[in-house]
Amino acid sequence: MNTARNTALEAWMKEHGHSSNTLAEAVNTAQERLTGRPGGLDGSSVRAWKAGRVRWPKSAARKALEDVSGLPATALGFVPRGRMPSAPDPAQEDPDMNRRSLVGGIAAAAAAAAAPGTAAPRRIGMSDVERLQHRFAEIIASDHRHGGQLGIEQRAAALADEALNLQNAGSAAQRVRSNLYAAAAAFRSSAMWAAIDGRRYDVATRHMREAQSLAEMSGDQAIKFRIWSHAGTMYRHMGRPADALAANDVARGLHITRRDPLFASLGLARQAAILGTAQDRTGTRRALEQAQDAMLRAKSDDFRPVWMLAFYDQAELDSLSLSAYLSLGDHPTAEYHAHRCLVALRPHMIRSRAITTTRLAHAQLAQGDADASTATAMTVPADAATQHARVSRMLQEFGAALRAKAPGSPLVHDWTEHVAAWRTTR
Structure with missing residues (x-):
């Protein structure tokens, strides 16, 4: 059968600056407006259109695409089923398409995995x-x-x-x-x-x-928790506390948080960090108290997922407390949690140590201790200072705050030279 690439669609996407993922998102949104239910496309669905594996999308997706593009589907290189060859076309979308479309080229990879002449498929x-x-x-x-x-x-x-x-x-x-x-x-x-x-x-x-x-x-409840909890952190860093709370609430609402107090503790600690950015002092303190209580109730469990075992402990709870109190402007309490975190951090947590050290420098400077804060900031390793985006940004903000508090002082000169030395070690 003919599976020629849909060059018309590719040309339209290039002209309008769409990647496969962004077009899928736009079509899903348009489909929700049309039907009241969001579409189920992703980037691989669009790649299947471009590759010619799907010659005529389902009606809802097709109409949504026409709304997005302002063109009929035929003008975008699609061929109505009535004009297709009489032989069955396995590339038509079916109920399993959402599953198959989560990654581009799966069909090709699967074909390559089955060697010619193999009598039976491999058992996974x-x-x-x-x-x-x-x-x-x-x-x-x-x-x-x-x-x-x-x-x-x-x-x-x-x-x-x-x-x-x-x-x-x-x-x-x-x-x-x-x-x-x-x-x-x-x-x-x-x-x-x-x-x-x-x-x-x-x-x-x-x-x-x-x-x-x-x-x-x-x-898998644990991985659902991880993804939604990460989403809450992402929105917090983006300065969107309402979205951050909504995402973190999804994580905290999963039954794994009722079954395992350690998951409950992490959800509450991240909620506190979000509430700190929202300037909710009472909510922040309450969430941190509850997170600490839940951690104390959690039992050792080697069957927890590796990502949880590798990072969440008292040091991480103190790190999130540091973030929350720094956002609230409670710098003495922030410094207290920074010191606790640095003492308890496990050796492999190199990235976390750099972040905590940088936050400690901010807390010290905000309390007027320019000497101690500069000395603290200078202990951040050069690779983290220059190659980790969050650390680099926080150190740039530290330098700006130092210059504002002590303009023209020898400390500013020392800091400027130290930053220059960091850059030469890259």
Whole structure:
């Protein structure tokens, strides 16, 4: 059958600056306006249109696309089914399209996975899931060392695709398939977090949407919590506390928070950090008290997911308390939690140590201690100061505040020279 590329659609997208993901989002929004229900397309759905694998989209998506483009579907290179060859076209969208369309090129990858002449499809088992989980642990470790790096984001996204490709590479039990979706969601959530940490919020939002879809198909409560909790953090960093609270409330409403006090504690601690940005002093203090109480009730459990075991403890609770009180302008309390955090941080939390140290410098400077704050800021490692987007920005803000508080002082001169030395070590 003819599967020629839809060059008309590609040309229209290029002219109007649309990627596959942005066009999918626009069509989904238009479909919601038309039908009252959002569309289920993602970037891979649009890539299937461009590749010619879908010659005539379903009616709702087609009408929404026409509304977005202002053109009839035929002018965008689509061919009505009546004009298609009589042979069955397996590329027509079907009820499983949303699942298949979560990653571009899955069909091609699956075809490559089945070697010519193989008598039976490969059997996918829990050993494949365990291999992916080992790779996930490597991503988590890399994130704690470096954080926010584009390379981490790209590796995590590629591993999410690998997990999805396994779905079509052979037969598998339902438990294995659910675990593969959970693994893909976990990798995609790590890509999302790396983008958040690197302040690439538009990319993080796209990772978030794919991660949410995968998590729903997995049914895994822990990964759903992670994704929605990350979403709350993302909106907090973007200065959108109302959206941050709404996203974090979804995480806190999952039944895993009722089953496991440690998840409840993390949800409450992140809620406190959000309430701090919203200047809700009473709410912040109450949430932190509840988070501490929940942590004290939590029992040791080696069966928690690796991402939770790797980072959430008393040090992280103090780190979120530091963030909350810094936002509220309660600098003595912020400094108290900074010192507690730095004492308790585990050695592998290199990125977290740099962030906490930088926040401590801000808290000290805000209390008028320019000497101590400058000395603190100078202890941030050069690689974090120059290569981690959040740390770099906070240190730039520290330098501006130092110059405002002590203009022309030797401290400002020392700080300027220190920053220059950081840059030469890159």
